[in-house]
Amino acid sequence: MALIKDGQPGPNDWQHLDDSETLPALGPVTVSLKRWQSQRDGLNRDGQPLGIRLEASDSPEALGDMPQEIPLIVLDMQAFTDGRSFSQAQWIRERLGYAGELRVRGDFLLDQVFYLARVGVNAFEFSDASQAQQALPRLHEFSVRYQAANDVKQPLYRYRNTAPIA
Amino acid sequence: MYHYDQYDQTVVDERVAQFRDQTRRFLTGELSEDQYRPLRLMNGLYIQRHAPMLRVAIPYGLLSTRQLRMLAHIARRYDKGYGHFTTRQNIQFNWPRLEEVPDILADLATVQMHAIQTSGNCIRNVTSDHLAGVTADELEDPRIYCEIIRQWSTFHPEFSFLPRKFKIAVNGAAKDRAATQVHDIGLQLVKNASGETGFEVLVGGGLGRTPVIGVVIRPFLAKSDLLSYLEAILRVYNRFGRRDNKYKARIKILVKELGTAEFTRLVEAEWALVRTQLILDDSEIERVTRAFTTATYESLPATCSTLDAALAEQPGLRHWWSHNTAPHKIPGYRVVFVSLKLPGQAPGDMTDSQMDALAELTDRYSQGELRVTHTQNLVLADVKLTDLQALWQQLSGLGLATANIGTAADIICCPGLDFCSLANATSIPIANGIQQLFEDTDYLYDLGDIRINISGCMNGCGHHTVGHIGILGVDKKGEEWYQITLGGSSATEAALGERLGPAVSRDQVVSVIDSIFTVYRNIRTDEEPFLATVQRVGLTPFQERVYGTH
Missing domain, CATH: 3.30.413.10 (Sulfite Reductase Hemoprotein, domain 1)
Known part of the structure; x- marks a missing residue:
C-alpha cells in the first residue's frame, strides 16, 4: 500500500479493520461508520487513534457535528462511478469544517484524483507505489479551475485576469 | 460567439493532453475497458457498431464559420466526409479511429471547441433557443x-x-x-x-x-x-x-x-x-456578455421591392421564403433556415464540402455565425432582405434549400440501427420512406406544420415522445417493429404523445403514416394544424383508420 498525503508520498501507519476484527490494543485503526455508531465507547483504547470509514451510501450527517476529534476520516469507495463520495467530502470539509486528514481508498481512478483533491480529500491510498507516483502530477491536472471548492475559495470569475494561470 | 480568454483556452488545451494520455494508457493496456469507458464518455467518445463515434459540443448551438470549416476538415481528414447534427446541438462523427481522437480534439481546441462532457454521467452541453438574440x-x-x-x-x-x-x-x-x-x-x-x-x-x-x-x-x-x-x-x-x-x-x-x-x-x-x-x-x-460578438445592423427599410417582385414571380423562392425563413427583430433582416432534410439523405447529415461552402455563404451574408437547431437544421440568423434571393440560389445549388422546414418532411431522426449499437431498429430509411410520400410538394404544404420524430430505440435520441407524430423502433423477436404516438410537443405547451395502438411492422410504417395524414385532411377544420386536430378529436378516428384496415 502506498500513500500520498498533502501532495507528498508518505508512509501509511493506519490499519483498516473489518467489522468482525478485534481491535488491537495499540496502533491507529479505522472502523466502519456502522461499527463506530454501534460500539462507540467500546472502541475507546485509552486515547489510541481511531479513524472512521464512510462508504458512499453512508450519510455524512451521521458524523454529527463534532468530528474534529477524529484524526482520520476515510472515504471508502466501492465503485469509482459512485459520486456520492464527492458530496461526502464537500459536507465534511465545508459543512462540518473538518480540518483533519480526509483520505480516499478503494475503487477510484487516477483520473479522479484532481476532482477529489478539489473537494477536500488530502490523502490518497493506492495499492502500489507506482500508482501513487503516477497520481502525484494529476493532483494538478488542470491549472484552471472555474469553480470555488475546498482548494480555491472563490470562483474563477472573482479573480479572472488578476491571477496568472498556475 | 463567446470568445475564449487565456483561461478558457487553457482548459481545452489541458483536456486534450489529459485525453491523449488516457487513450495511450488504454491502448497499452494500463487502463481496462471498464476504467477507460467513463473517461472516454466524458469526452463524447462511444464505441459503436462500426467504429467509435465522437460527439462534439456546439455550446447552445452557436458556431462560427471558422469552427464550421474545422468541422469540415475533421470530416474530411478523420472521417468519411460528413458529420451528423443532433437534436441537442452537437455534431457527431461516425467513423473516427480511436487512436486519432486525441488529434481531433487537438484540432478542435485550436478553434475553441471541445467534446467535454458530451456524454457520460455528468452535466452535458447546455442547450438553448436557436433564435436567441434575433x-x-x-x-x-x-x-x-x-x-x-x-x-x-x-x-x-x-x-x-x-x-x-x-x-x-x-x-x-x-x-x-x-x-x-x-x-x-x-x-x-x-x-x-x-x-x-x-x-x-x-x-x-x-x-x-x-x-x-x-x-x-x-x-x-x-x-x-x-x-x-x-x-x-x-x-x-x-x-x-x-x-x-x-x-x-x-x-x-x-x-x-x-x-x-x-x-x-x-x-x-x-x-x-x-x-x-x-x-x-x-x-x-x-464580462461574459462583452465576450460575445454582437451583430451589427444597418438601418434598412422593412421591405425590399426587388425581393417582393421575385417572390411574386418565382414559386420556388416563394415556398422557400414561407417555410425556410422567419422574422428578425431588426427591420430589413430575416432569419434563414438551412435545411439538412434533403429527401433521401440522413436527416441532419452534412458533407465536408457543404460545410465549407456554407461557411463562405455565412461569411458573405450572415456576419460569420450560424446556429444548430434542435430539429437538426442550421440557421443563418442575420441575413439582409436584399441578399435573400442570392443566398437562396446558392443554397439551392448546395442541396441546402429544400423548402420543408417545419413540415412533415423535416423529420427528426436518430442514427438508428445503421450506426448505433443501442438501436433496435433502423430510423433513417423510415424517414426517407416518409419523405418519398411528398414528391408532390403541394401535398406536403397542404399538410402544414407537422413534426415527425423517429427514434430507433427507447433511449429516444430522436425525441419521439414529443413529436406530433412519434415513431419508436422496437425489437420483436429479432424483427423491427414501430410504435406510433400522436399528439406530442416540446413547445411552450409541452405534451407527451399517446400511443396509437399496437406496433406496426417495418413495411407498414410509411402507409400507416400516410393514413394518418389522410384522416387529418378529412377531419380538420379550416387552417387547423395537425396537432390541434389531434388535440380536438383524440386518437379514435386515427385508430379506426389504421387498425381497421391493417
Whole structure:
C-alpha cells in the first residue's frame, strides 16, 4: 500500500479493520461508520487513534457535528462511478469544517484524483507505489479551475485576469 | 460567439493532453475497458457498431464559420466526409479511429471547441433557443447564462460522477424553442412582479424510457442566485438519486419518488446553506456578455421591392421564403433556415464540402455565425432582405434549400440501427420512406406544420415522445417493429404523445403514416394544424383508420 498525503508520498501507519476484527490494543485503526455508531465507547483504547470509514451510501450527517476529534476520516469507495463520495467530502470539509486528514481508498481512478483533491480529500491510498507516483502530477491536472471548492475559495470569475494561470 | 480568454483556452488545451494520455494508457493496456469507458464518455467518445463515434459540443448551438470549416476538415481528414447534427446541438462523427481522437480534439481546441462532457454521467452541453438574440419575443439573450453554466459545470469537482446524465436548457423568449420542459433542469427567463429579470426553474423533465414533463420548483430565481441554486439541485440529486438501476437514475425519478414538494424542500434547505457563498456577480454577467460578438445592423427599410417582385414571380423562392425563413427583430433582416432534410439523405447529415461552402455563404451574408437547431437544421440568423434571393440560389445549388422546414418532411431522426449499437431498429430509411410520400410538394404544404420524430430505440435520441407524430423502433423477436404516438410537443405547451395502438411492422410504417395524414385532411377544420386536430378529436378516428384496415 502506498500513500500520498498533502501532495507528498508518505508512509501509511493506519490499519483498516473489518467489522468482525478485534481491535488491537495499540496502533491507529479505522472502523466502519456502522461499527463506530454501534460500539462507540467500546472502541475507546485509552486515547489510541481511531479513524472512521464512510462508504458512499453512508450519510455524512451521521458524523454529527463534532468530528474534529477524529484524526482520520476515510472515504471508502466501492465503485469509482459512485459520486456520492464527492458530496461526502464537500459536507465534511465545508459543512462540518473538518480540518483533519480526509483520505480516499478503494475503487477510484487516477483520473479522479484532481476532482477529489478539489473537494477536500488530502490523502490518497493506492495499492502500489507506482500508482501513487503516477497520481502525484494529476493532483494538478488542470491549472484552471472555474469553480470555488475546498482548494480555491472563490470562483474563477472573482479573480479572472488578476491571477496568472498556475 | 463567446470568445475564449487565456483561461478558457487553457482548459481545452489541458483536456486534450489529459485525453491523449488516457487513450495511450488504454491502448497499452494500463487502463481496462471498464476504467477507460467513463473517461472516454466524458469526452463524447462511444464505441459503436462500426467504429467509435465522437460527439462534439456546439455550446447552445452557436458556431462560427471558422469552427464550421474545422468541422469540415475533421470530416474530411478523420472521417468519411460528413458529420451528423443532433437534436441537442452537437455534431457527431461516425467513423473516427480511436487512436486519432486525441488529434481531433487537438484540432478542435485550436478553434475553441471541445467534446467535454458530451456524454457520460455528468452535466452535458447546455442547450438553448436557436433564435436567441434575433427574436422579438425575447426577454434577454439566454446564451449568456448558458455560457456561465458551461463554465460552472466544466470539470465540476463534485458533480462529475452523477447517477446519470444531466441536461440543462435555457430559454429567453416567450415561446419555448429550447424544450425546457423536457430537460433535467429547464430555465426560463421571466420577469417578477417588481420587474426584475430572473429564472423560472423547472426540474425533472426528460425523454427516454420514462418521458416526463418537468415541474416548476421555483417560479422566480434572481440571476445572482443562479449558480447556488443549480448547486443545491445537483447536490440533492448527487446524494439521493438512485444508483441501483440505471433506468431509474435520472433526476425525474427522484422527483417522482420523493414528490415535488419534498424534493423542493430538500433543494431549498440546501440552497439556504450555500446561497450566500456562491453569488453570481453582475460583473461576471457583464464580462461574459462583452465576450460575445454582437451583430451589427444597418438601418434598412422593412421591405425590399426587388425581393417582393421575385417572390411574386418565382414559386420556388416563394415556398422557400414561407417555410425556410422567419422574422428578425431588426427591420430589413430575416432569419434563414438551412435545411439538412434533403429527401433521401440522413436527416441532419452534412458533407465536408457543404460545410465549407456554407461557411463562405455565412461569411458573405450572415456576419460569420450560424446556429444548430434542435430539429437538426442550421440557421443563418442575420441575413439582409436584399441578399435573400442570392443566398437562396446558392443554397439551392448546395442541396441546402429544400423548402420543408417545419413540415412533415423535416423529420427528426436518430442514427438508428445503421450506426448505433443501442438501436433496435433502423430510423433513417423510415424517414426517407416518409419523405418519398411528398414528391408532390403541394401535398406536403397542404399538410402544414407537422413534426415527425423517429427514434430507433427507447433511449429516444430522436425525441419521439414529443413529436406530433412519434415513431419508436422496437425489437420483436429479432424483427423491427414501430410504435406510433400522436399528439406530442416540446413547445411552450409541452405534451407527451399517446400511443396509437399496437406496433406496426417495418413495411407498414410509411402507409400507416400516410393514413394518418389522410384522416387529418378529412377531419380538420379550416387552417387547423395537425396537432390541434389531434388535440380536438383524440386518437379514435386515427385508430379506426389504421387498425381497421391493417
